[in-house]
Every structure is written in C-alpha cells, then in structure tokens.
Amino acid sequence: MRSLAYKDSQTLTSSDIENLARRFGGKSEDYIEIVNKQKNTQTINKYALLKEINSDLNTLISSNNSE
Amino acid sequence: MQRVFVKGIKGGLGSTSVVANLACVLKKSDANVIAIDLDAKSDLGLQFGLPWKSTKGWSNEGNFEDALVHFHQDSDGVIFLPFGDNKADQNEIISTINNCEKLDCPQNTWFLFDCPSYIYLERFPLKPNDIVIELINCDAICHSLIYKRLQKLKSSESNWKHYFLVNRYNSASVLEFDLFSLWQSTLPLMAPFFINSDEVIKESTAYRNVALNCAPYSIANDDFETLAGWLVSKAAL
Numbered sequence: 001m002r003s004l005a006y007k008d009s010q011t012l013t014s015s016d017i018e019n020l021a022r023r024f025g026g027k028s029e030d031y032i033e034i035v036n037k038q039k040n041t042q043t044i045n046k047y048a049l050l051k052e053i054n055s056d057l058n059t060l061i062s063s064n065n066s067e
Numbered sequence: 068m069q070r071v072f073v074k075g076i077k078g079g080l081g082s083t084s085v086v087a088n089l090a091c092v093l094k095k096s097d098a099n100v101i102a103i104d105l106d107a108k109s110d111l112g113l114q115f116g117l118p119w120k121s122t123k124g125w126s127n128e129g130n131f132e133d134a135l136v137h138f139h140q141d142s143d144g145v146i147f148l149p150f151g152d153n154k155a156d157q158n159e160i161i162s163t164i165n166n167c168e169k170l171d172c173p174q175n176t177w178f179l180f181d182c183p184s185y186i187y188l189e190r191f192p193l194k195p196n197d198i199v200i201e202l203i204n205c206d207a208i209c210h211s212l213i214y215k216r217l218q219k220l221k222s223s224e225s226n227w228k229h230y231f232l233v234n235r236y237n238s239a240s241v242l243e244f245d246l247f248s249l250w251q252s253t254l255p256l257m258a259p260f261f262i263n264s265d266e267v268i269k270e271s272t273a274y275r276n277v278a279l280n281c282a283p284y285s286i287a288n289d290d291f292e293t294l295a296g297w298l299v300s301k302a303a304l
Contacts, residue, residue, distance in 0.1 A: 036252050039248065040248075040249050040252060040253060043245045043246075043248070047207060047242075047245075049207045049210070049211065050207065050210060050249075053211055053214055057214060
C-alpha cells in the first residue's frame with residue numbers, strides 16, 4: 001500500500017517568511033522582494049524572447065551608465 | 068475636465084469597447100461623459116447604438132463648428148462624436164482634440180478619446196493632467212513593445228500620466244499569469260489590475276449595448292467599475 005508521504009518543500013512561501021520575520025524580527029517585505037526577484041528571473045529565463053529582450057536591455061543600461 | 072486617451076500598443080486590443088464600457092460606467096456615477104472617436108474605423112458609434120448606416124462624423128466636415136451636428140447622445144446619456152468616413156491626418160486629429168476643449172461643458176466632464184494604435188502620442192498636445200491608457204495583451208509581442216515604448220517615453224520626456232492596462236486577460240493561461248506577475252513587479256507604469264477576457268463584452272456589442280446594461284453582474288462590468296474608480300483616483304477633477 002502506498003503510504004501518504006509527507007512532502008517537505010524547500011521553497012519558502014510568503015507566509016513562511018512572514019512567520020519567520022514575526023518570530024525573529026526584521027521586515028518580511030524585504031524577503032518577499034527577493035522571492036519575487038527569483039520568480040521574475042525564472043520567468044525571464046523560461047521564455048526565449050523575454051530572455052533576449054532582458055539581455056539586450058541590460059547591455060543597453062550598462063552602456064548608458066558607462067557613458 | 069479630465070481627458071483620457073485610450074489606445075492599443077498594437078492594433079485589435081479592444082480600445083473601442085474599453086472606451087464605450089468605461090464611458091457608460093462613468094456616466095452611471097453621474098459624471099458628464101463625452102467620447103470622441105479618433106480612429107478611422109469609426110466603430111465607436113456602433114457600441115453606443117448609432118445606426119449602422121450612419122457613417123458621418125467629424126472627419127466629414129471642414130471645421131469643428133460644422134462637426135457639432137454629428138454629436139449624439141446614447142440612451143445612458145453618454146455624448147459621443149463619431150469619426151466619420153473621410154480621411155484625417157495627424158494635424159486634423161490634433162485640431163479635433165484641441166477644439167473639444169472649447170466645448171461649453173460642466174467641470175466634472177470626462178473626455179474619452181478612442182485613439183488608433185498607430186498614432187504618435189509624443190506629437191499630441193498632451194498636458195500633465197491628461198491620462199493615457201495604453202492597452203496591452205499578456206503576450207510576448209506586447210512585452211517587446213512595452214519596453215520599446217518605455218524607451219520612447221523616456222526620451223520624449225513625456226509629462227502626462229501614462230499607464231499600461233492589460234485587456235482580455237485569460238486567467239487560465241500560464242504564460243499570461245507569468246507575464247502579468249513579471250510586469251506587476253518590474254514595470255513602473257502598470258495599472259494594478261486587468262480587464263478579464265469575458266464573452267459578455269463581445270455579446271453586448273452584438274446586442275448593440277455595453278456590459279453595464281447587458282450583464283451588470285458580469286466580471287467584465289466589475290472590471291470596468293474598477294477601472295473607472297481607479298481613474299477617478301488619478302483624475303484632477
């Protein structure tokens with residue numbers, strides 16, 4: 001018989017982070033921002049056109065900054 | 068007076084139905100609403116119940132005084148001006164926008180301009196209080212166009228209130244969810260909500276009406292009420 005195994009997720013959710021912040025202090029928004037950035041990077045890397053546009057934009061921004 | 072310019076970032080994004088539905092929702096809240104069709108397709112009138120055979124509008128007249136006869140009022144009380152079936156260049160469109168300011172209308176008047184996607188906003192006589200709603204779809208082409216538009220807006224030093232609004236959002240699509248989430252957290256000019264894809268919008272047009280009258284409890288009408296409330300919060304009235 002297949003046992004109903006407890007699946008331990010490695011990904012922190014927003015509510016996990018809020019709980020940690022409540023317990024140990026700090027601003028949960030800062031951590032959620034990091035999670036969002038990771039999600040955004042995943043989305044950009046998932047789709048070829050988005051990845052290309054993002055790469056070109058980064059090149060453009062760095063060339064503007066060096067001027 | 069508050070001017071709102073609605074255009075698609077590319078063609079076929081539903082700016083006419085957004086203008087018609089928004090106009091009726093604003094009118095319901097006792098605002099004075101005047102919708103001006105700046106698109107040569109001239110189909111805004113159809114959304115307000117104008118007879119199909121009625122093809123004349125401001126483009127058929129040599130000056131704005133003569134075009135006044137083409138203003139109509141729909142059953143909800145929205146006043147609208149069709150484009151007509153003549154050609155009009157950019158200067159004539161600009162002249163029509165400017166002439167609308169000369170109309171004698173109450174302080175709480177909303178001017179909604181249904182603009183074609185190909186016009187150059189940078190050449191329009193826009194003011195700091197004007198609101199531009201640029202409609203987008205959650206697709207990769209719009210993603211590309213948004214970043215091109217942002218670069219143009221930056222270089223033109225635009226001083227009007229410019230927003231991107233997702234129209235016809237399909238909540239069942241993974242791609243649309245991914246793009247909307249990405250835009251919400253990275254794009255500075257995104258409206259904080261979307262207009263859902265809803266059959267009611269197409270159906271109400273087929274019934275010669277708008278979502279407010281055909282299906283007042285529909286998702287579509289909820290979305291337009293959200294849009295209207297958000298615009299009121301951004302308006303200078």
